[in-house]
Amino acid sequence: DSGVTQTPKHLITATGQRVTLRCSPRSGDLSVYWYQQSLDQGLQFLIQYYNGEERAKGNILERFSAQQFPDLHSELNLSSLELGDSALYFCASSVSEGSPLHFGNGTRLTVT
Amino acid sequence: AQTVTQSQPEMSVQEAETVTLSCTYDTSESDYYLFWYKQPPSRQMILVIRQEAYKQQNATENRFSVNFQKAAKSFSLKISDSQLGDAAMYFCAYRRRKAGANNLFFGTGTRLTVIP
Numbered sequence: 163d164s165g166v167t168q169t170p171k172h173l174i175t176a177t178g179q180r181v182t183l184r185c186s187p188r189s190g191d192l193s194v195y196w197y198q199q200s201l202d203q204g205l206q207f208l209i210q211y212y213n214g215e216e217r218a219k220g221n222i223l224e225r226f227s228a229q230q231f232p233d234l235h236s237e238l239n240l241s242s243l244e245l246g247d248s249a250l251y252f253c254a255s256s257v258s259e260g261s262p263l264h265f266g267n268g269t270r271l272t273v274t
Numbered sequence: 275a276q277t278v279t280q281s282q283p284e285m286s287v288q289e290a291e292t293v294t295l296s297c298t299y300d301t302s303e304s305d306y307y308l309f310w311y312k313q314p315p316s317r318q319m320i321l322v323i324r325q326e327a328y329k330q331q332n333a334t335e336n337r338f339s340v341n342f343q344k345a346a347k348s349f350s351l352k353i354s355d356s357q358l359g360d361a362a363m364y365f366c367a368y369r370r371r372k373a374g375a376n377n378l379f380f381g382t383g384t385r386l387t388v389i390p
Contacts (some may be wrong), residue, residue: 164318193376195377195378203382204365204380204381204382204383205319205365205378205380206380207377207378207379207380210375210376210377212374217374217375217376218374218375218376218377220377250317252319254319254378262309262321262324263321263369263378264321265311265318265319267316267317267318268317268318270317
């Protein structure tokens with residue numbers, strides 16, 4: 163158990179809809195990272211937060227947004243969903259810039 | 275920009291044998307970290323091993339070891355005495371050693387099959 167909790171585990175929704183994925187980092191970890199893994203692909207970095215502030219953006223679509231709350235949990239909002247958004251979405255956290263990222267078990271999103 | 279390349283989409287090894295997975299990376303930074311993550315069929319991302327670029331000694335974790343060649347920007351993973359449970363996707367990853375934007379950059383992965 164990595165200590166990173168992601169909910170829900172699975173999500174099935176229709177095109178055009180909006181969903182929210184939630185992540186609780188490990189206790190004490192200030193940095194949260196979101197990654198997208200499409201079928202049989204590598205992990206693509208979406209966005210990073212540190213103690214509530216956005217630190218870095220990767221290949222995140224404008225239809226996607228995220229935030230980190232004062233209690234350090236984070237949410238990734240995906241709107242106007244398309245079939246191509248179907249993927250496994252991972253959240254990871256770390257305590258400092260030198261420490262490894264610890265990953266949650268992911269949220270599998272299926273857009274039909 | 276940092277890039278990580280894994281040129282072997284698939285590899286196979288006989289149980290109890292040794293296999294080496296290749297990884298190269300490109301960066302202009304001098305101080306950084308390199309990682310190997312394992313992703314079994316459960317899709318969890320599991321940290322296998324970590325290497326700090328300023329350390330010349332190659333990292334080792336039980337049956338897993340790396341060959342880190344900084345000048346060549348190469349970071350291969352050696353798995354000794356392969357076990358059935360080692361079957362998974364293996365991802366090489368790079369991370370700069372700086373505060374601020376320090377996300378992991380992943381390679382495309384190598385699928386390892388272990389043959390009984």
